[in-house]
Amino acid sequence: xxxxxxxxxxxxxxxxxxxxxxxxxxxxxxxxxxxxxxxxxxxxxxxxxxxxxxxxxxxxxxxxxxxxxxxxxxxxxxxxxxxxxxxxxxxxxxxxxxxxxxxxxxxxxxxxxxxxxxxxxxxxxxxxxxxxxxxxxxxxxxxxxxxxxxxxxxxxxxxxxxxxxxxxxxxxxxxxxxxxxxxxxxxxxxxxxxxxxxxxxxxxxxxxxxxxxxxxxxxxxxxxxxxxxxxxxxxxxxxxxxxxxxxxxxxxxxxxxxxxxxxxxxxxxxxxxxxxxxxxxxxxxxxxxxxxxxxxxxxxxxxxxxxxxxxxxxxxxxxxxxxxxxxxxxxxxxxxxxxxxxxxxxxxxxxxxxxxxxxxxxxxxxxxxxxxxxxxxxxxxxxxxxxxxxxxxxxxxxxxxxxxxxxxxxxxxxxxxxxxxxxxxxxxxxxxxxxxxxxxxxxxxxxxxxxxxxxxxxxxxxxxxxxxxxxxxxxxxxxxxxxxxxxxxxxxxxxxxxxxxxxxxxxxxxxxxxxxxxxxxxxxxxxxxxxxxxxxxxxxxxxxxxxxxxxxxxxxxxxxxxxxxxxxxxxxxxxxxxxxxxxxxxxxxxxxxxxxxxxxxxxxxxxxxxxxxxxxxxxxxxxxxxxxxxxxxxxxxxxxxxxxxxxxxxxxxxxxxxxxxxxxxxxxxxxxxxxxxxxxxxxxxxxxxxxxxxxxxxxxxxxxxxxxxxxxxxxxxxxxxxxxxxxxxxxxxxxxxxxxxxxxxxxxxxxxxxxxxxxxxxxxxxxxxxxxxxxxxxxxxx
RNA sequence: GGGCGAAUAGCUCAGGGGUCCAGAGCGCCUGCCUUACAAGCAGGAAGUCGGGGGUUCGAAUCCCUCUUCGCCCACCA
Numbered sequence: 001x002x003x004x005x006x007x008x009x010x011x012x013x014x015x016x017x018x019x020x021x022x023x024x025x026x027x028x029x030x031x032x033x034x035x036x037x038x039x040x041x042x043x044x045x046x047x048x049x050x051x052x053x054x055x056x057x058x059x060x061x062x063x064x065x066x067x068x069x070x071x072x073x074x075x076x077x078x079x080x081x082x083x084x085x086x087x088x089x090x091x092x093x094x095x096x097x098x099x100x101x102x103x104x105x106x107x108x109x110x111x112x113x114x115x116x117x118x119x120x121x122x123x124x125x126x127x128x129x130x131x132x133x134x135x136x137x138x139x140x141x142x143x144x145x146x147x148x149x150x151x152x153x154x155x156x157x158x159x160x161x162x163x164x165x166x167x168x169x170x171x172x173x174x175x176x177x178x179x180x181x182x183x184x185x186x187x188x189x190x191x192x193x194x195x196x197x198x199x200x201x202x203x204x205x206x207x208x209x210x211x212x213x214x215x216x217x218x219x220x221x222x223x224x225x226x227x228x229x230x231x232x233x234x235x236x237x238x239x240x241x242x243x244x245x246x247x248x249x250x251x252x253x254x255x256x257x258x259x260x261x262x263x264x265x266x267x268x269x270x271x272x273x274x275x276x277x278x279x280x281x282x283x284x285x286x287x288x289x290x291x292x293x294x295x296x297x298x299x300x301x302x303x304x305x306x307x308x309x310x311x312x313x314x315x316x317x318x319x320x321x322x323x324x325x326x327x328x329x330x331x332x333x334x335x336x337x338x339x340x341x342x343x344x345x346x347x348x349x350x351x352x353x354x355x356x357x358x359x360x361x362x363x364x365x366x367x368x369x370x371x372x373x374x375x376x377x378x379x380x381x382x383x384x385x386x387x388x389x390x391x392x393x394x395x396x397x398x399x400x401x402x403x404x405x406x407x408x409x410x411x412x413x414x415x416x417x418x419x420x421x422x423x424x425x426x427x428x429x430x431x432x433x434x435x436x437x438x439x440x441x442x443x444x445x446x447x448x449x450x451x452x453x454x455x456x457x458x459x460x461x462x463x464x465x466x467x468x469x470x471x472x473x474x475x476x477x478x479x480x481x482x483x484x485x486x487x488x489x490x491x492x493x494x495x496x497x498x499x500x501x502x503x504x505x506x507x508x509x510x511x512x513x514x515x516x517x518x519x520x521x522x523x524x525x526x527x528x529x530x531x532x533x534x535x536x537x538x539x540x541x542x543x544x545x546x547x548x549x550x551x552x553x554x555x556x557x558x559x560x561x562x563x564x565x566x567x568x569x570x571x572x573x574x575x576x577x578x579x580x581x582x583x584x585x586x587x588x589x590x591x592x593x594x595x596x597x598x599x600x601x602x603x604x605x606x607x608x609x610x611x612x613x614x615x616x617x618x619x620x621x622x623x624x625x626x627x628x629x630x631x632x633x634x635x636x637x638x639x640x641x642x643x644x645x646x647x648x649x650x651x652x653x654x655x656x657x658x659x660x661x662x663x664x665x666x667x668x669x670x671x672x673x674x675x676x677x678x679x680x681x682x683x684x685x686x687x688x689x690x691x692x693x694x695x696x697x698x699x700x701x702x703x704x705x706x707x708x709x710x711x712x713x714x715x716x717x718x719x720x721x722x723x724x725x726x727x728x729x730x731x732x733x734x735x736x737x738x739x740x741x742x743x744x745x746x747x748x749x750x751x752x753x754x755x756x757x758x759x760x761x762x763x764x765x766x767x768x769x770x771x772x773x774x775x776x777x778x779x780x781x782x
Numbered sequence: 783g784g785g786c787g788a789a790u791a792g793c794u795c796a797g798g799g800g801u802c803c804a805g806a807g808c809g810c811c812u813g814c815c816u817u818a819c820a821a822g823c824a825g826g827a828a829g830u831c832g833g834g835g836g837u838u839c840g841a842a843u844c845c846c847u848c849u850u851c852g853c854c855c856a857c858c859a
Contacts, residue, residue: 008819015821149801195855195856222858224859225859228848240850269858269859273858274858275858278858279859285857285859287857287859288857352858398787401786401787402783402785402854402855405788405854498853501854529853531852535852539845555821567794567807572788574794575795583809584808587807587808589821590822591807592821593819594822596818598819601818601819602818603818613812625809649796650796653807656807657806660809664819
């Protein structure tokens, strides 16, 4: 008797690993590109190759697994394509720290080639960590299709895209002020330079007027960055500002220097801010760069801060005492000097948003440089249209507005990074003086295509997102025309967090349209963020994280999954308490145990032949039978609808209450006399019990795959089959019985009244108390 | 500066014009080791649904406003 092998307390660790192995061995997660019904495709948001699973991954991947298992059970050929992202800056930083602490070396000591080798070694050693962890939480990815954004095949796709876009005029080399991280020593895109509020000061600096014959001797300019003033080329005021008209065309001297700069006008000046006089520093401020370009006449772009954020030793422009000083140290020193020369009018505290490197949190330094850009407007058009015509849906809908707004306001994308870890840009510069041609090609060219001169490859690599935006099709073999592409592109649902709508989601849609002619998915499910009880985002630095693997060890993968799914309604964040895992995961843990025990009870009472549903005789049903069967149909319909509408928490709760309240608390109790033979109808009871329990297992399987599979294995007649490939149930109209549901409520009321009295089902039905649930009393109620 | 979201029991949250809309889980109180389950069972206490206005026969639910939190976007240096 299989039931006797079930332990009285549910022990997930005893079943999870072996069940997962069985699934893998049976190949049930592998999608067939040639056969099967209509496909359903999800591509995983590839975690960083250095990542270790955190709760955010746990939530994100559980959601995807619920969806993919649901559709798999519905008979679709389900493909969940997994993989990892090489994560340029992040990975390079990790390995840099590693070699610094373990070997005491710097990246530059090793040189490019050896450093990249070192990163590869690291990636080979640890790169599978997170994928293995996904298995521990039950993710049913098609591991035979695991991809990596820096693999040889994938790199081919990335470089192809670069070359194609270049030849289409959609990639160009631009000279402008970009966001620069002086710590990572690389350029960043607008999205990678995140705004964060900072408490700074607004310094009012006096620029002495040249040839000041009258009373007015200086012009006061407000700035947050006095250290940049040595790079000033002009002061400007608004053309309509009457206060300054008399200064137009005159010159001032940059304080602490002998450099003279003119006073001009620009409509970009905000007349309400500061003194309404703006210093123009074209090499160190993107806005100023634009202003300088618009001014009449030629202006230089003096660089006075270097790549590492230090003051340049330029004797003509920068006072020698601050040469080589770090920018903030320089600021402090400059302010002191201005004060002592009475050139600092005043200082005000000032809170404003400043861009920071999204990888290391260093304040970004605007820097004038040559970078590669993607012309985004033309690519954005179809992505915008798809949304506006309703072909791309966001859940919840409000995120669509965010997507739309970004695409509407889109600016060109800086894709070159001054890193070593990544796809090296396939562009070669001619070394012939005066040629200046750039050869862009997929395969390494031997000579300049214009003058046959020798070539030097661009040192830079591509932004990581320039590879991940191709994920939905580059993972399927593009640019080759593969079977996978034909069958599995386009996909269907993308599940991710709101913070990467710009980085990834919108760009994938653009790339999908441009290179495949079709959008890569139709629905973007945006789930919430995992936070602690103070509503702070869980993070390593705050130490408020929860290790999903620890939760799996303590309470099981099913408990983890159920808890996060039930606690993650559409559009809301998930709050978990890292200091009290016991309480936090109790909903899932308790429910898993409940399911285990009701399963144990039911299974132990299913000996002997079970009448299959197609040979039932409805006239033998008691009210309770009709009631629970009807409740089951309702649970099927409601759970299905909830999952279709991405209301995963509703699905979890519907199934929960069906199992706990309807099945365990009422039906199982009602049926005991019949099972124990103290009432007639044991065969009917067993048939219904078996059928309803089976339904419950199917409904719960996407959310709690392990425990449901294990119990399924013990069902009579189901031992060879696996639940993971079982059919999703459909509600049967002939078993739906609202009258029974209505009337059962009255039975429940009566049962409830006597429930506190000990019910001894071994006593024959003549006994007053349990008689309530007997057929005779049921009839009496009607 | 612009936009979005949230405020419901001690905690985490469902619900989104009318009886089933005042709910769930956890916590709390009372009684139970009843042969599936003490990670349980049976009972119970607990909220003027953030404040104020309005629409309506009727408002947690719709509108306005205020307050408080959170998030996103943004070239006022």
